[in-house]
Amino acid sequence: MWMGIDLGTQSVRAVVATDDGAVLGSGSAPLTGRRDGVRHEQSPDDWWSAVCTAAREALRDGHRPRALAVCSTSGTVLLADRNGRPLTPALMYDDGRAPGRGPGRALWLLREYGAGREARVLHQADLIVARLAGRLxxxxxxxxxxTGYDAERGAFEEPGLPEGVLPDVVLPGTPLGEVSREAAEETGIPAGTTVVAGMTDGCAAQIASGSLTVGSWNSVLGTTLVLKGVTAEPLRDPAGVVYSHLSADGTWLPGGASGVGGGALRAAFPDADPAALDARAEDFEPAGAVAYPLGSPGERFPFTAPEATAFLLGRPASDADHWAALLQGVALTERLCLDYLDLLGAPVDGPLTFTGGAVRSDYWTRLRAEVLQRPVRVPQYSEPALGMAVLAAYGAGSADTVADAAERMVRLRHVVRPRGGERFTEPYLTMVGELERRGWLPGPLAAHARARTEHPGSTGSAGNAARSESTGSTERPT
Structure with missing residues (x-):
């Protein structure tokens, strides 16, 4: 059996799964942080306490995993000393005080806290792995x-960073060490359990979705929206909106993270009963207003616009109509993300899987399939923690590839197929036009989105060549 640990924004989750994907145990613990304007920090000590709680809950029936891997939020960093003890609070991925990508965030921490020569840059998962093994x-x-690592070159970009600040880097799935006796006493994880190098939470969710063949895509919808796929080569994006992770199998995992998602729903309806509003929203397809539901200012995908804010065009007739507009706005943005990937030449017509907290809403899942006009697969259990259990199984040698491990461990719940119809075409074009009018959406993407709407079979520069690779998937039984 294998263990996965997921460090999210609001909680830590841990699962223990068998070699055929049965989840034997799970646990979770909440996380809080400090939000003040553009500031968003969390305490690294709180992460460790939450990991201890979640791990003990997952292992309460005496399970003994052979290996584990850890995922965490992408772009969250802190400074620690040479022994892995935190020297600063953690700068969360959406903290607006420092540049969002590259070495700039590490430089900001060094300037802000003046941590000295012993400072080391750690990512969120790195701290937990260090605590588990008892060493960096x-x-x-x-x-x-x-943090500026170029997977193609196998090196960091290091403008202005002191020597020795950045960590050594290995491929995901690489065995790193073992759980120490001290960590075993705190977490309940058996001493000697192999610790395997993990991936970011978006990649972990992609593994848990089983979307690991070239041309397949996974859309993770929770507080925000993350879309990730598989290509044989890195996807080139001159605008830097899409970035490509290198998988343990040697393929590339391009994708991006948008600010739209469930966070905007909670902000607009903090005390709502989502299921009740979902039931009423079915009467508003399309809604009486068009929403761009950003959870917080600034957009990163499918375009970069730090000044972007949420908007609502029109006046909803009721709370249900407003709720419907927000649900539809997320789905319309998801459609725009796929149009952008197509513009870059990615194969986008292969199998599409939905994961994340939003799949708990059957209505929202069906609505998204309708807006995208394509069938979608929903796994039985899609938590990023399961993805890390799959990666741990691969790293411990139980499968030749991560894709093989996922084929064995990821179970499909059902396939949702759209009913057909073009009732969301007008709202989509309205949203595209408004984003372009505000100067956030580049003209070429707006034009491509309109062209694909008018001619759904059209593709980007490399789409036709890649299409043949993206249609060979079969559906697995539950």
């Missing part, structure tokens, strides 16, 4: 990506 270990190329 290399990071993985996935977490290192947003």
């Amino acid at each position: 270990l290399p990071t993985d190329s996935s977490h290192a990506l947003k």
